[in-house]
Amino acid sequence: xxxxxxxxxxxxxxxxxxxxxxxxxxxxxxxxxxxxxxxxxxxxxxxxxxxxxxxxxxxxxxxxxxxxxxxxxxxxxxxxxxxxxxxxxxxxxxxxxxxxxxxxxxxxxxxxxxxxxxxxxxxxxxxxxxxxxxxxxxxxxxxxxxxxxxxxxxxxxxxxxxxxxxxxxxxxxxxxxxxxxxxxxxxxxxxxxxxxxxxxxxxxxxxxxxxxxxxxxxxxxxxxxxxxxxxxxxxxxxxxxxxxxxxxxxxxxxxxxxxxxxxxxxxxxxxxxxxxxxxxxxxxxxxxxxxxxxxxxxxxxxxxxxxxxxxxxxxxxxxxxxxxxxxxxxxxxxxxxxxxx
Numbered sequence: 001x002x003x004x005x006x007x008x009x010x011x012x013x014x015x016x017x018x019x020x021x022x023x024x025x026x027x028x029x030x031x032x033x034x035x036x037x038x039x040x041x042x043x044x045x046x047x048x049x050x051x052x053x054x055x056x057x058x059x060x061x062x063x064x065x066x067x068x069x070x071x072x073x074x075x076x077x078x079x080x081x082x083x084x085x086x087x088x089x090x091x092x093x094x095x096x097x098x099x100x101x102x103x104x105x106x107x108x109x110x111x112x113x114x115x116x117x118x119x120x121x122x123x124x125x126x127x128x129x130x131x132x133x134x135x136x137x138x139x140x141x142x143x144x145x146x147x148x149x150x151x152x153x154x155x156x157x158x159x160x161x162x163x164x165x166x167x168x169x170x171x172x173x174x175x176x177x178x179x180x181x182x183x184x185x186x187x188x189x190x191x192x193x194x195x196x197x198x199x200x201x202x203x204x205x206x207x208x209x210x211x212x213x214x215x216x217x218x219x220x221x222x223x224x225x226x227x228x229x230x231x232x233x234x235x236x237x238x239x240x241x242x243x244x245x246x247x248x249x250x251x252x253x254x255x256x257x258x259x260x261x262x263x264x265x266x267x268x269x270x271x272x273x274x275x276x277x278x279x280x281x282x283x284x285x286x287x288x289x290x291x292x293x294x295x296x297x298x299x300x301x302x303x304x305x306x307x308x309x310x311x312x313x314x315x316x317x318x319x320x321x322x323x324x325x326x327x328x329x330x331x332x333x334x335x336x337x338x339x340x341x
Contacts, residue, residue, distance in 0.1 A: 002033045003297055004049070004094040007066040008040030008073070008105030012124050012138035013278035014286035016060040016067055018100050021290025023057045030298060035094055041108055042073040044097070045081050047088045061283060064276050075108060082115055089117070096297045100124050102136075103322055106305060110318035113303035120296045121305035121318050122289045126273055129173035132321040133307035137286040142169065142273040143179045149269055150184030150216060157214035162263035163205055163256050167249030169273050170220030173327045176273065181218035182336055188215065189336050190252075192222035193328045201252070202259050204341035209262055217256075219249055288313050 005022050007015045019036065026032040034052045037043025050068075060067055075081030089097075096118040099109040102125035109119040123130045126142035146168050157164045166186075168176045174191025181189035187208045190196045201217065208215035253266035278286065285308065292306040292313045304315040 001030070001095050002035060002093045003096050003098060003294075004035045004037050004044065004089070004092075005052070005068070005098045006037040006040055006043055006100065007068050007070045007124070008099065008101035008108075009070060009124070010072075010102070010126070011065045011070050011274050012126055013064045013141040013274070013276065014137035014282040015065065015070075015100060015124060016057075016063045017137075017278065017283045017286035018122055018124075018290040018293075019052070019067065020057040020060050021287045022098055022294055023052050023054065025291050025294045027054060030294065035092060036068045037097075039069040040071040040073050040101070040105065041075045041081075041085075042071045043068075044085045044088050045073065045075050045078055046084075047091070049092060061287075062277050064274075064278065072104065074104070076111060082112065082117075085112070085117065096120070096302065098122060098293045098297065102127070103130060103325065106130070106318055107322045110303065110322055113318060118297075118300075118302035119318075120293050120302060121321065122293050123305055123307060123321065126176065127170055127173050128175040129325045129327065130321060131324055131326045132305065132316040134310070135285065135308050137278070137282045137289065138274075139175065140281040140285075141276070141279045142176050143183065144279050145273050145276065146176055146180035146218075146269055147183040149267070149272075150180060150186065150218065153216060153267060154185070154214075157216060160263065161209070161214055162265060163209075163215045163217065163253070163260070165217045165219060165249045165253040165256070165264065165266045167219050167221055167266060167268045169269070171222040172325055174220040174223070174333075175328060177218050177220040177223075178328055178332065178336055182339070184216065184218070185339070186216045186218040187213075188217040188340050189333075190217065190219040190223040191328050191333060192220050192224065194330075194333055195224050195226045195228075198225050198252075198255055202256065205256055205262075206260055207341045209260065217252065219252060221248060223248055
């Protein structure tokens with residue numbers, strides 16, 4: 001059997017751990033050949049691939065990023081894209097695909113399965129917003145990086161008696177903001193799921209200054225003020241129709257400075273949250289996902305995604321996994337609100 005593997009969407013710590021697990025179990029246990037397609041769905045559309053043997057994955061467990069490269073290519077937005085994938089798989093003798101990605105990559109995987117191409121999905125996103133799995137790998141690393149940054153920023157904020165607004169990733173789901181804000185002792189956490197009152201944020205910030213502490217405000221890039229619109233970094237859209245967000249941190253820092261008279265600065269963590277080595281948790285989770293994806297292919301169980309439920313790895317239908325985003329529920333945000341101000 002010949003199995004292809006690809007990594008799509010934004011890069012994420014732990015991708016290489018999945019690739020390593022797929023190759024090690026696929027080759028050593030099942031006796032398969034494994035082919036790596038380059039740059040997400042662009043690889044099978046354009047026929048760009050490389051063989052993956054044991055030597056190719058020997059030292060990649062701890063490496064961030066992906067040795068296969070990634071892109072946000074959408075084959076359904078490319079003329080004849082699906083037919084080209086079919087032709088490439090037939091030419092290269094690939095019997096099935098393992099697609100590692102988030103909502104967009106796995107949305108394509110679901111549609112390809114419906115169109116008769118055998119695909120198994122592995123959930124990857126630092127945003128932790130894929131439904132039907134408790135956690136996605138990459139999330140723990142992103143939270144760890146954001147928390148470390150917040151820890152460091154506390155000291156400089158206190159030294160200069162300034163407010164610091166830390167903008168983290170999170171277009172529609174505020175999981176990174178929620179977890180890193182709680183872990184880092186933030187004075188305010190703002191998420192896309194709850195429009196925020198600028199007046200209330202100013203009140204919390206002022207309260208913090210009155211007690212001789214410098215406030216740290218953690219805001220997800222997709223957070224919105226009440227009655228406001230998303231702050232856009234650019235009007236560009238990717239192949240899946242997503243507008244690039246960013247800038248809410250700087251906007252809010254300016255508002256705080258103007259309305260409190262205290263110095264306020266914005267720190268945008270950006271792609272640092274995606275980079276570097278994965279945490280131990282993400283390495284283990286990604287490895288387990290890879291092993292169970294191989295089992296699903298071996299069983300011919302296509303159209304599924306491997307998922308974490310409690311401590312078990314289970315299979316769920318791709319349709320279920322991509323039906324909606326997993327967002328921060330009101331009760332989880334209410335827990336964090338206890339610590340605001």
